[in-house]
Amino acid sequence: MELHLQIKMNEKLFLRNPEQSDLGKKIILHSIQLIHKNGFESFTFKKLAEDIGTTEAGIYRYFENKHRLLIYIVAWYWSWLEYRVTVHTNNIKDPVVKLKRVIKLLAIAVEDDVKTSYVNESILHQIIITEGSKAYLTKKVSEDNRDHLFKPYKDLCAKIGDIILECNPKYKYPKSLSSTIIEMAHFQNFFMNNLPALTDFGKTKDESKIVAFLEELVFSSIKK
Amino acid sequence: MELHLQIKMNEKLFLRNPEQSDLGKKIILHSIQLIHKNGFESFTFKKLAEDIGTTEAGIYRYFENKHRLLIYIVAWYWSWLEYRVTVHTNNIKDPVVKLKRVIKLLAIAVEDDVKTSYVNESILHQIIITEGSKAYLTKKVSEDNRDHLFKPYKDLCAKIGDIILECNPKYKYPKSLSSTIIEMAHFQNFFMNNLPALTDFGKTKDESKIVAFLEELVFSSIKK
DNA sequence: TTCTAAATGATAGTAATACTATCTTATTAA
């Protein structure tokens, strides 16, 4: 049996659904590669079009602008991660074990997932680390939020917050701790690889150290 | 007695030192205002020049490009914050009290500091929250780091890390916890004001709740 | 199978951005 994971995306993220055509899938695939290679700032629809072998106008039929495309990619990532969290915490009773699994899913790089052939999840993870917060760190954040563009992120945050509450129903900051874990899983990774003085992991580039740090941080906070 | 605080900035941050001329100070003052008003993405040297009443070329004599100017502003902010940390933790013996003061300095909005007339510190704080991480979240981060452009941030992180170690010399992650406090002081503020579902502070916009959250996070982690 | 609508390709064009260059005038320090 071959599984195909299809993530339902908010219609406001795009002008034409990129999942429903070859060109659309190419746009996602190649934009992830290009952003990973050169960074979001130097990423343009022109370069993307050349990369794909189509024209700028072709891209604009799918996405209003490159920021919307970034939000799309980021939203896709968070949806996919929430799916993985669901799968990996499913039959587990102990919320502490659940939370440990979640931390690993957040902090450990993934292997490419065959189920979604037009997305390369391992480089996607790298992109989210460097570019993810740019999706919301803008003047338009409230407007975009009103259009529910950040729903996948908020859903994931809520889900992890619930697991935290399962561990300790009296803990006062489940959502803030949840967003802290999510952000720090990525930022500590970025720091480890690029500004190691901001971490205690040196240049080991060993993600399991981030996991250990986050576990200590989280469980000392929420223990009853 | 009138005090004038002069922060010595890394020479590589600029082409011509903006602190040493009227035009330079205007560039800093007005760029902070403009970035605050419209966001970094829509900020251009042309608009800045018009705002000041000079020409684009004039700005380019001080800063290579707008990203360098952002790094300058961010670096200035971290230097200034480290100075404030030094002042406010000076004669304090108890490292726990010190660390609490630091958390407040990080998380509570400042009033404009008369000592540095050409910088508006309160809106600067707002800018750093929204735009601060864009200074290093780029493809050039290693290059910029080699030029020591992030030294003020790293110095502050080290300083807070040392206070953490004073609280508990055996704590294993002083620097990572330090960078976590710094980043979360800002991110939780941004979330509270723009994406409140990611926090437990609602739309109260009450910074003291962020302080309470961070204190609980930090002190439960480092307690012996 | 044919018709029709939708998607794509090809091309052009515009305003703004991100610079660089040059020349002149004002300021200031030796």
Added chain:
DNA sequence: TTAATAAGATAGTATTACTATCATTTAGAA
């Protein structure tokens, strides 16, 4: 007083971020 230095004025270029139009291909319904 002169000689450097900073600033102002102006111009120009390549790239970016779009929008518009028309032709061609493709896919689905009649």
